Amino acid sequence: MKIVALAGGVGGAKLAHGLAQVLPPEDLTIIVNTGDDFEHYGLYICPDLDTVCYTLAGIANSETGWGRADESWNAVENLSKLGGPDWFKLGDKDLGTHLERTRRLKEGYSLSQITRDFCKAWGIGHTVLPMSDKPVRTFVETDEGELAFQEYFVHRRCEPRVKGFWFDGVDKAEPVRGAREAIQSADAIVICPSNPWASIDPILRVLSPLLSGEGPGVRSVAVSPIIGGETVKGPAAKMFREMGIEPSALAVANHYRGLVTDFVLDEIDAQLIEGIKGLNMRTHVTNTLMKSHEDRKRLAVDMLNFIGRDV
Amino acid sequence: MKIVALAGGVGGAKLAHGLAQVLPPEDLTIIVNTGDDFEHYGLYICPDLDTVCYTLAGIANSETGWGRADESWNAVENLSKLGGPDWFKLGDKDLGTHLERTRRLKEGYSLSQITRDFCKAWGIGHTVLPMSDKPVRTFVETDEGELAFQEYFVHRRCEPRVKGFWFDGVDKAEPVRGAREAIQSADAIVICPSNPWASIDPILRVLSPLLSGEGPGVRSVAVSPIIGGETVKGPAAKMFREMGIEPSALAVANHYRGLVTDFVLDEIDAQLIEGIKGLNMRTHVTNTLMKSHEDRKRLAVDMLNFIGRDV
Numbered sequence: 168m169k170i171v172a173l174a175g176g177v178g179g180a181k182l183a184h185g186l187a188q189v190l191p192p193e194d195l196t197i198i199v200n201t202g203d204d205f206e207h208y209g210l211y212i213c214p215d216l217d218t219v220c221y222t223l224a225g226i227a228n229s230e231t232g233w234g235r236a237d238e239s240w241n242a243v244e245n246l247s248k249l250g251g252p253d254w255f256k257l258g259d260k261d262l263g264t265h266l267e268r269t270r271r272l273k274e275g276y277s278l279s280q281i282t283r284d285f286c287k288a289w290g291i292g293h294t295v296l297p298m299s300d301k302p303v304r305t306f307v308e309t310d311e312g313e314l315a316f317q318e319y320f321v322h323r324r325c326e327p328r329v330k331g332f333w334f335d336g337v338d339k340a341e342p343v344r345g346a347r348e349a350i351q352s353a354d355a356i357v358i359c360p361s362n363p364w365a366s367i368d369p370i371l372r373v374l375s376p377l378l379s380g381e382g383p384g385v386r387s388v389a390v391s392p393i394i395g396g397e398t399v400k401g402p403a404a405k406m407f408r409e410m411g412i413e414p415s416a417l418a419v420a421n422h423y424r425g426l427v428t429d430f431v432l433d434e435i436d437a438q439l440i441e442g443i444k445g446l447n448m449r450t451h452v453t454n455t456l457m458k459s460h461e462d463r464k465r466l467a468v469d470m471l472n473f474i475g476r477d478v
Numbered sequence: 479m480k481i482v483a484l485a486g487g488v489g490g491a492k493l494a495h496g497l498a499q500v501l502p503p504e505d506l507t508i509i510v511n512t513g514d515d516f517e518h519y520g521l522y523i524c525p526d527l528d529t530v531c532y533t534l535a536g537i538a539n540s541e542t543g544w545g546r547a548d549e550s551w552n553a554v555e556n557l558s559k560l561g562g563p564d565w566f567k568l569g570d571k572d573l574g575t576h577l578e579r580t581r582r583l584k585e586g587y588s589l590s591q592i593t594r595d596f597c598k599a600w601g602i603g604h605t606v607l608p609m610s611d612k613p614v615r616t617f618v619e620t621d622e623g624e625l626a627f628q629e630y631f632v633h634r635r636c637e638p639r640v641k642g643f644w645f646d647g648v649d650k651a652e653p654v655r656g657a658r659e660a661i662q663s664a665d666a667i668v669i670c671p672s673n674p675w676a677s678i679d680p681i682l683r684v685l686s687p688l689l690s691g692e693g694p695g696v697r698s699v700a701v702s703p704i705i706g707g708e709t710v711k712g713p714a715a716k717m718f719r720e721m722g723i724e725p726s727a728l729a730v731a732n733h734y735r736g737l738v739t740d741f742v743l744d745e746i747d748a749q750l751i752e753g754i755k756g757l758n759m760r761t762h763v764t765n766t767l768m769k770s771h772e773d774r775k776r777l778a779v780d781m782l783n784f785i786g787r788d789v
Contacts (some may be wrong), residue, residue: 208577209520209584239550245574249599251581259570263556266519270562273520288560 168194171349172357173374175200175366176215177232177400178392179359180222182470184461186357187223189471192292196349197223200361201278201297202305202334202369205317207255208246210265211272213455214317215366216282216297217264224289232400235260248398260465279343294345298373299338305369306333316365325402329409332364337372350377353385355429355474360392360455362403363422371426378426386474388429390455390466391416395435401457417442431455431470449473479505479782482660483668484685486511486677487526488543488711489703489768490670491533493781496774497668498534502784503603508534510606511672513590513616513645513680515761516628518566519557519575522583525628526677527593527608528575535600537615540580543711546571553600560754565633567777605656611685612651616680617644627676636713640720643675647684661688665698666785671703673714673735675721682737689737699740701766701777702727706746710712710767742766742781 170190174183183197200215214233219237221227226466228234234458238258247253257265264285271281277300286295305316309327319327350356356378361367371378378387393414398404407414416432420443430448432439433455440450451473457463481501485508486493494508509524514683525544532538532546539545549569558564568576573594575596582592597606616627620638625684630638661667667689672678682689689698704725709715718725733752734741741759743750744766762784768774 209583210577239552239570241550241570242553242573242577245571246578247574249574249578249596251578257577259550259552259573260556261556262553262570262573263560263562266521266553267557267560267562270519285560348696 170195171353172197173370175361176218179361180219181457181463182359185467187293188464196294200366202303203316206246211269223291241293296343298370299340303337303340304335308328329406334369340373342374355386358389360390364406387427389423389427390431391419394433416465479665481506482664483508484681485670486672487529490672491530492768492774493670495533496778498604501777507605511677512625513614522580524779542740545569607654609681612650614648614651615646640717645680653685666697669700671701675717698738700734700738701742702730705744
């Protein structure tokens with residue numbers, strides 16, 4: 168079964184890793200949000216792309232979910248002593264990635280070429296694509312004004328109340344080369360349990376010219392990042408609430424209404440099935456919590472079986 | 479006694495540290511070569527300035543003489559795995575310096591302002607000045623063509639044969655603010671035992687409008703970086719040889735002819751005294767090798783006593 172997975176940060180990276188454990192490289196393409204990308208200290212930083220790649224490569228920090236395992240923090244500690252802004256925790260190993268990516272971008276390589284080369288160096292066989300080679304920047308409208316995403320997310324720790332989102336550059340950002348072919352030959356598109364507003368929406372906006380043309384045979388399945396009204400990690404539930412929506416798997420399904428044919432929700436939310444079915448989606452209830460590597464694989468297998476079943 | 483010391487890398491930093499151990503902050507200004515500065519991975523790197531500051535702050539690597547003590551190398555190891563150029567060894571702590579310096583330069587601060595702030599953060603009380611706030615770049619003419627200094631020095635390990643030097647931007651680079659006042663009020667200018675061609679010449683070129691106006695009362699003393707025909711560290715002796723000059727304390731004195739009134743040479747070179755006196759210089763013979771912190775102080779005291787003596 169050929170799969171295109173759309174992923175943001177930690178949650179998305181986990182399911183992508185689960186899929187990578189059960190699908191051969193030629194059957195899985197992971198398209199990653201770059202709306203969170205930003206420049207810091209002159210470095211071009213791609214938090215979601217790095218989280219996905221580090222996770223697939225088995226070099227991610229398993230406690231935080233982001234950043235590198237066995238990381239050191241000497242650069243950031245020392246620039247902090249010099250009075251530099253240290254709100255974004257640049258690990259030393261991680262810095263190697265940012266430095267080399269920035270160097271190559273300045274030499275004229277595209278982000279997707281660089282990502283392909285980095286994946287090769289990290290031993291990742293599956294295809295990882297940034298959603299576009301053109302810059303898209305997520306901005307958060309808050310009660311304190313408009314904030315660049317990392318400013319909101321890391322510097323302000325998601326404290327300002329969210330009123331909306333916009334994606335600078337999204338109209339000029341063509342889908343990354345390779346996305347069209349991957350989507351056209353896919354049996355299903357998987358929307359990983361990432362933040363619908365901040366991680367998945369920018370990808371959907373960029374890929375929209377490709378998604379609208381899907382034939383009826385292409386399934387599209389979303390896995391709810393909201394379990395029991397809360398997120399495992401990240402501000403998605405808080406965002407729903409601040410935008411006046413009760414956070415739930417149903418709210419997520421409603422968010423993807425018209426786009427998604429199949430929906431996977433956690434056992435704890437089984438009572439929401441009828442509501443989701445009312446949105447014209449097939450539903451599957453399972454344990455969606457991914458605490459271990461085995462959990463990732465189990466959820467991937469479970470979801471692939473669900474998609475593969477006849478209606 | 480008020481001193482202005484001109485310094486390049488390791489040898490210069492050691493004597494500057496010796497002087498800093500015996501002179502109060504208001505009596506010592508250290509003007510440092512920036513001709514070796516370069517951009518690497520988009521970072522603005524000042525090898526000599528950092529070596530001097532790290533040495534004064536007591537955070538230099540005492541084995542190499544350059545870089546930070548207790549350094550880690552995670553960033554460079556990881557960018558190397560990604561195929562990035564790793565010939566310049568960027569330590570993680572050191573990276574903190576380069577990142578913050580580069581960030582401030584982009585914000586519009588001058589190199590001398592940044593250096594002053596960094597010195598404060600590192601607990602350095604004496605004044606450390608880059609020779610100019612304008613960029614000067616040392617190029618080495620070699621038998622393999624013209625090479626940027628770090629390309630010659632680090633990447634090519636000083637292998638190409640040297641034919642000459644030129645300093646790009648030197649004619650437009652005004653002396654750093656504060657250099658004039660320091661030189662005018664100085665009792666002596668000390669040329670530290672740094673590379674005459676690559677470290678001291680660029681400083682002298684930049685400061686020449688200030689040095690030509692010195693009154694007869696201002697002593698200028700050079701300490702030979704050549705001991706027994708060789709350098710303790712670095713390519714100065716090799717450079718002399720490749721330019722057809724037998725490397726010796728006499729050759730160094732001859733290099734500074736007309737500029738220097740006093741010359742300090744090592745005991746091992748005592749037989750060269752008459753030749754150096756013939757260049758119209760007072761001479762002082764002492765142990766110039768600086769292996770320990772005590773050696774640095776001893777040489778500084780010895781040299782200051784020599785300068786302070788009546789002729």
